Every structure is written in structure tokens, then in C-alpha cells.
Amino acid sequence: MAVGPFTQDELDEIYAFAVDLGRKAGKILMERVDQRISDANGRSNSFEEKENAVDIVTQTDEDVEVFIRSALEAKYPSHKFLGEEAYAKGQSRDYLIDEQPTWCIDPLDGTVNYTHIFPMFCVSIGFIVQHKPIIGVIYAPFTDQLWSSCSGRGAWLNETRRLPLIHNPTPPMPANAPSQCIFSCEWGKDRRDIPDGNMHRKIESFLNMAAEVGSRDGRGGMVHGVRSLGSATLDLAYVAMGSFDIWWEGGCWEWDVAAGAAILLEAGGLMTTANPPDDVDTAPIEDVQLGSRLYLAIRPAGPSTTETGRETQERTVREVWRRVRNLEYSRPGA
Amino acid sequence: MAVGPFTQDELDEIYAFAVDLGRKAGKILMERVDQRISDANGRSNSFEEKENAVDIVTQTDEDVEVFIRSALEAKYPSHKFLGEEAYAKGQSRDYLIDEQPTWCIDPLDGTVNYTHIFPMFCVSIGFIVQHKPIIGVIYAPFTDQLWSSCSGRGAWLNETRRLPLIHNPTPPMPANAPSQCIFSCEWGKDRRDIPDGNMHRKIESFLNMAAEVGSRDGRGGMVHGVRSLGSATLDLAYVAMGSFDIWWEGGCWEWDVAAGAAILLEAGGLMTTANPPDDVDTAPIEDVQLGSRLYLAIRPAGPSTTETGRETQERTVREVWRRVRNLEYSRPGA
Numbered sequence: 001m002a003v004g005p006f007t008q009d010e011l012d013e014i015y016a017f018a019v020d021l022g023r024k025a026g027k028i029l030m031e032r033v034d035q036r037i038s039d040a041n042g043r044s045n046s047f048e049e050k051e052n053a054v055d056i057v058t059q060t061d062e063d064v065e066v067f068i069r070s071a072l073e074a075k076y077p078s079h080k081f082l083g084e085e086a087y088a089k090g091q092s093r094d095y096l097i098d099e100q101p102t103w104c105i106d107p108l109d110g111t112v113n114y115t116h117i118f119p120m121f122c123v124s125i126g127f128i129v130q131h132k133p134i135i136g137v138i139y140a141p142f143t144d145q146l147w148s149s150c151s152g153r154g155a156w157l158n159e160t161r162r163l164p165l166i167h168n169p170t171p172p173m174p175a176n177a178p179s180q181c182i183f184s185c186e187w188g189k190d191r192r193d194i195p196d197g198n199m200h201r202k203i204e205s206f207l208n209m210a211a212e213v214g215s216r217d218g219r220g221g222m223v224h225g226v227r228s229l230g231s232a233t234l235d236l237a238y239v240a241m242g243s244f245d246i247w248w249e250g251g252c253w254e255w256d257v258a259a260g261a262a263i264l265l266e267a268g269g270l271m272t273t274a275n276p277p278d279d280v281d282t283a284p285i286e287d288v289q290l291g292s293r294l295y296l297a298i299r300p301a302g303p304s305t306t307e308t309g310r311e312t313q314e315r316t317v318r319e320v321w322r323r324v325r326n327l328e329y330s331r332p333g334a
Numbered sequence: 335m336a337v338g339p340f341t342q343d344e345l346d347e348i349y350a351f352a353v354d355l356g357r358k359a360g361k362i363l364m365e366r367v368d369q370r371i372s373d374a375n376g377r378s379n380s381f382e383e384k385e386n387a388v389d390i391v392t393q394t395d396e397d398v399e400v401f402i403r404s405a406l407e408a409k410y411p412s413h414k415f416l417g418e419e420a421y422a423k424g425q426s427r428d429y430l431i432d433e434q435p436t437w438c439i440d441p442l443d444g445t446v447n448y449t450h451i452f453p454m455f456c457v458s459i460g461f462i463v464q465h466k467p468i469i470g471v472i473y474a475p476f477t478d479q480l481w482s483s484c485s486g487r488g489a490w491l492n493e494t495r496r497l498p499l500i501h502n503p504t505p506p507m508p509a510n511a512p513s514q515c516i517f518s519c520e521w522g523k524d525r526r527d528i529p530d531g532n533m534h535r536k537i538e539s540f541l542n543m544a545a546e547v548g549s550r551d552g553r554g555g556m557v558h559g560v561r562s563l564g565s566a567t568l569d570l571a572y573v574a575m576g577s578f579d580i581w582w583e584g585g586c587w588e589w590d591v592a593a594g595a596a597i598l599l600e601a602g603g604l605m606t607t608a609n610p611p612d613d614v615d616t617a618p619i620e621d622v623q624l625g626s627r628l629y630l631a632i633r634p635a636g637p638s639t640t641e642t643g644r645e646t647q648e649r650t651v652r653e654v655w656r657r658v659r660n661l662e663y664s665r666p667g668a
Binding site: 036037113115116117118119143144161165166168182187191193199203206210215216220224225227229230238241242243244245 | 371372446447451452479500521525527537540541545546556558559562563564572575578
């Protein structure tokens with residue numbers, strides 16, 4: 001399947017390059033972890049000296065981004081490159097993705113996990129053409145798990161297991177969703193204790209999703225489980241796998257979700273906005289804007305006896321919207 | 335180091351047997367997952383038919399428990415055996431661990447994760463002598479991670495990496511803990527929307543731990559991250575690793591924590607009660623009662639310039655107690 005200026009053969013080659021690059025970048029992340037473990041008397045007595053730990057992470061982040069950027073610029077000099085670290089150092093947080101073929105990468109997602117050596121950290125490499133994420137690579141080196149996808153070639157775990165894991169046939173969303181669903185969400189960094197601020201709106205939403213059916217003015221969703229991993233990228237990888245049914249989040253950026261969105265969409269998932277529209281029953285369910293900072297992802301789903309797979313997903317989107325609050329995350333230029 | 339009637343040599347042999355048993359049991363769990371993935375047209379179209387999925391899990395749970403129990407009874411006929419499944423089917427939930435050498439096992443922890451094929455599930459095998467968990471084996475087969483410990487022999491990841499991962503020296507708890515800490519907690523199964531019930535007390539406690547310092551009447555803890563994995567056993571494994579700094583939970587049972595407690599304690603961690611005493615500043619910090627259903631775990635910690643490692647842990651316990659509510663989980667006979 002051709003996409004924009006690319007033939008399938010060209011995409012296949014770019015995909016193979018991205019997978020290899022993801023593995024190599026993850027290896028660097030893991031080498032630095034091993035250094036910290038074996039060299040603890042040195043600079044990495046870092047739980048005590050926070051500055052120190054932050055420095056290590058920042059340095060690793062930068063080194064891995066430079067490694068990825070150099071490799072991509074050498075191989076594909078005509079492609080655009082956007083990395084989290086380059087963004088963070090720049091003046092602007094404008095949304096910079098346009099029609100051009102663009103690499104959108106996060107050298108290290110799950111930074112807090114990385115600092116604490118909790119294995120839920122990863123490198124994330126997304127390739128976007130005409131605003132569509134079409135190739136995604138996510139590699140978590142501690143557990144050696146790689147999620148990847150290429151438009152027209154399916155989505156995979158470790159290049160051998162097709163996503164979603166149960167796909168023959170892929171089950172529909174539960175008839176009583178969000179009940180029976182695993183709900184993935186994050187507490188995030190905004191911890192300001194402002195009445196009706198983002199933190200309280202999030203927690204109220206989590207509570208609605210979790211509470212028994214019939215409670216909370218009919219909003220109780222009685223999800224099967226609530227999970228928080230501390231990595232938006234891995235949250236999306238697990239939604240693409242079918243492990244998580246619903247991911248709802250505000251505040252992260254396009255480099256956190258570009259690769260995950262590519263993998264989720266190729267696997268048959270749905271991604272739209274986190275914020276409920278005025279009329280949750282009838283509003284069209286539009287594709288997410290990659291730079292919107294507001295994301296709701298639903299796992300791949302097949303048909304039930306009465307609905308298409310997409311209908312079961314859209315029904316779930318509306319049930320989530322009924323239970324969550326609007327979050328306030330703006331961005332310059334968006 | 336001898337424990338009760340056992341010499342170190344005897345413990346070493348029991349430990350080796352338990353590690354091998356954990357790996358074999360985990361392999362059965364993973365074989366069943368592979369069956370569900372490859373055989374999805376059959377009985378495992380299970381997201382839709384919940385009864386079906388529950389049946390699969392129940393059957394796996396039982397099969398693996400029988401496998402472990404048979405192996406242990408053949409090898410160590412004089413030891414007592416307590417398994418989650420045997421408990422669940424019995425009439426009583428009395429606490430049955432006494433002075434005798436006792437195996438306390440959970441054939442499958444993280445049942446909801448297992449149903450949804452989220453990799454955070456595991457087998458858990460604990461060996462208890464004179465009320466002390468002295469051998470622990472936790473195996474998560476999807477990511478092939480094994481945590482283990484034997485009294486006198488240290489605690490390990492995959493039998494090669496010593497726990498906690500950073501141990502040379504092991505860092506103290508942060509001076510401003512719970513700030514800079516990763517806080518691990520679970521939403522659990524009790525979702526009744528009762529004012530001041532367990533669910534609301536939990537969420538209030540989570541919020542206190544998460545909110546910015548200075549907020550919430552001084553209770554804001556501004557933890558570095560809040561994580562929920564859906565497996566008490568793996569939560570404890572990650573505390574023993576040093577990845578999570580604090581785990582606070584009510585409602586689980588001794589088979590959920592026996593192996594994890596053995597590993598955590600051997601790694602240098604601390605485990606006490608989740609419920610704050612009347613005087614959080616001066617109350618003695620006592621070892622947890624394995625059957626208490628109320629657990630607070632602190633990661634292994636070394637000395638700072640002014641405190642012993644234990645002092646940094648005890649200081650952290652009191653800071654957690656200041657921020658959390660009492661939970662109500664009773665048990666018959668306890």
C-alpha cells in the first residue's frame with residue numbers, strides 16, 4: 001500500500017531501518033542502567049542527590065536523541081526530524097508537524113521510571129506522512145519488548161506476535177463497557193491542589209470509571225481494573241496489544257504518542273480526543289489531532305452479533321466521555 | 335545461617351527446588367496464554383463472554399496450584415501447604431499459618447491482568463518458618479522475570495542481579511520523602527461508593543501522597559510518581575528491587591504477599607501495617623502480621639550522613655502514616 005510519495009517497498013525499507021534503530025537506541029538506555037547498577041559508588045548514588053539523577057537522565061535523553069537523529073539524517077536527509085529534547089531546549093512549543101515526511105521521536109519515555117530503574121521505560125520512534133502516523137517503533141529494553149507497525153504490514157510484538165494478541169477473531173468491546181475493561185490512566189506531573197483544576201478533574205474521572213455501576217449519578221463504570229504505568233507510550237502499546245481496553249490522558253505531547261498512535265491504528269484501534277463534546281451521544285468521533293495533548297484510545301475490536309467493531313469502539317468512546325471531565329491543556333499555536 | 339530446624343544447606347536445597355518449581359509453574363501460565371492467542375476461535379473469544387474468560391482463569395489457577403502442591407507434597411511431605419485456590423474453596427478464611435514449616439503460594443497473582451493478557455501476572459511461592467517468610471520466588475513468565483530470595487543468600491532478579499539493583503551502596507530514603515518517591519498502590523476490587531468507605535479512603539490517601547507539598551493541610555506529599563500494576567505480588571517485587579519506594583495496600587491476603595515479603599526483607603526492605611496508629615510520631619514500627627491484610631512496604635535503604643538505613647525507612651513510614659487513612663479489612667479469627 002502506497003502512502004503519499006512512498007511505495008510499499010520504500011515503506012518496508014524505512015520500517016526495517018526504524019526497528020533496527022529502536023533496538024540500538026534501547027540498548028544505549030540499558031547500558032546506562034547497567035552502569036548505574038554496577039558503578040553505584042560513583043556518580044549514580046542518585047536517589048539521594050536528585051540533581052545528579054536528573055543530570056544522568058538528561059544526558060542519556062540527549063545522547064540517545066542525538067544518536068537517533070544522526071542515524072536518520074544520514075539515511076534520510078530529506079525527512080524532517082522532531083525530537084523531544086530538541087523541542088525542550090527550543091524557544092517554542094508550537095506544533096511543528098506539517099505535510100512533509102517527519103520523524104517524531106522520544107528518546108526516553110517514562111523518565112521517572114528510568115530514574116528509579118522501574119522497567120516501564122522505552123524509546124519511541126514515529127514516522128508521520130501527511131499528518132498520519134504510518135510507522136511506529138516502541139522498544140522497552142529492560143524486558144526486551146518491542147512493539148512495531150508499518151502501514152499495510154500490521155502491528156507486532158517482538159516482530160512475531162500479531163497485535164492485538166487475540167485477533168482470530170478480535171473480540172468486540174464488552175456490551176457493558178467500560179465494565180469489564182482495563183482502564184489505563186496517569187496521575188501526571190500537574191499536582192496543583194486547585195479546586196476543579198486538572199488534578200482534581202482527573203481523579204474525579206478515575207473515580208467515576210472505577211466506582212460500582214449505579215453509583216455517582218449513574219456515572220459509575222465499574223471497570224475491571226485501573227492501571228497507571230508512568231509511560232504514555234507504553235500505555236498506548238498495551239492498548240494496541242489489547243491488554244488495556246481504554247487509555248484516557250491529557251497533557252502529554254506528540255512525541256509521547258506518535259509511535260504508539262501508528263501501532264494502535266495499524267492494529268485496528270481508535271484514537272480520539274479525551275475531552276467530551278457538548279453532545280456525547282451524537283457528536284462525530286473524529287480522529288485525534290496528534291498535537292492536541294488530549295487523547296482517548298480504544299483497543300482494536302471486532303464485530304459483535306449486532307455491531308461492527310468500529311461501532312463497539314464508538315459506543316465505548318461515548319461511555320467514557322459520559323464519565324470524564326474536560327481537561328485544560330493548551331498549547332501555543334494550536 | 336540456620337533457621338528453625340533447617341541448616342543453611344537444607345535451606346539452599348529447598349530454595350533451588352522452589353526456584354525450579356516457580357519457573358515450571360510460570361511456564362504453564364504462559365502456555366495457556368499462548369493457547370488463547372493461537373486458538374482464539376475456540377473457547378477463548380473471551381472478552382465478550384466474561385463467564386468463559388473467568389472459567390479459563392479459574393481452571394488455570396486450579397491446575398497450577400495442583401501442580402505446585404503435588405510437587406511440594408512429593409518432595410517435602412512433612413511441610414504444610416496453603417494455596418489461594420484451596421482457601422477460596424474452603425469454608426473458612428481463618429489465618430492458618432502456625433509454627434510449622436509452611437508453603438504459602440498463589441498460583442496466579444494479577445488475575446485480571448492475566449485475563450486481559452497484560453504481562454503483569456505471576457506465580458508466587460513463599461516458604462514460612464516460625465511465622466517468618468524465609469524463601470520467596472516470584473516468576474512473571476510473559477517478560478521472563480524471576481525474583482527470588484533465601485534467608486542468608488540475598489535477593490535476586492533472574493538469579494544474577496542482586497536486589498536492590500543499586501546496592502553499592504544502597505541509597506537512603508530521600509530526605510524529603512515521600513517526595514522523590516515512586517508510590518505504588520492499587521484501586522482493588524471494593525468499589526462501593528460509600529462515603530468514607532474503603533474506596534474513598536484509599537483515593538483520599540492517594541491524593542494526599544500525590545498533591546503538591548504544602549497543600550491539603552500539610553498532607554501533600556508530591557511523590558515522584560503514582561503506579562498501579564494490578565498485582566500485589568509484583569508491587570512488592572518492585573519495592574524489593576528499589577524501583578518503587580513505597581507500597582501501601584489493604585485487602586489482599588497472605589498468599590499475595592508471602593513470597594514478596596520474603597524477598598523484600600532479604601533485600602533489606604521494611605514491611606509494617608498500612609493503618610496509622612494513634613501516635614504516628616512515636617508508635618513503635620512493628621513487623622507486619624502476614625495475615626493482617628494491611629501492608630506498608632518501604633524499599634531497601636542504606637545510611638545517610640545522619641541516619642541509619644532503618645532510620646530513613648522508619649521516617650518514611652511515619653510520613654506515609656501522616657498522609658493515609660485507616661482502611662477496614664477484617665478477617666475471621668484474626
